[in-house]
Amino acid sequence: MSMTHEAVNTAVVKTATAAQYGGSSAAVVFGLTANEFAALGGLGIAIIGFFVSWWYKHQHLKIAKKKLEDDE
Numbered sequence: 001m002s003m004t005h006e007a008v009n010t011a012v013v014k015t016a017t018a019a020q021y022g023g024s025s026a027a028v029v030f031g032l033t034a035n036e037f038a039a040l041g042g043l044g045i046a047i048i049g050f051f052v053s054w055w056y057k058h059q060h061l062k063i064a065k066k067k068l069e070d071d072e
Contacts, residue, residue, distance in 0.1 A: 027037050 023037070026032070027034070032040070
């Protein structure tokens with residue numbers, strides 16, 4: 001295993017551990033149950049998904065307009 005690969009694995013493990021402890025701490029501090037925490041996480045993912053979808057549709061529209069202008 002190379003040093004770079006090992007460094008990446010270490011970074012991933014540290015990040016996952018931090019996320020786990022951060023999520024647990026937030027649930028305790030805010031008094032959320034597991035279901036409420038999951039619902040908020042799902043809502044966050046849905047909102048992010050909406051904006052990513054909007055961004056790609058916007059980019060697609062720009063490309064389509066440019067192609068139409070180039071064809072004229």
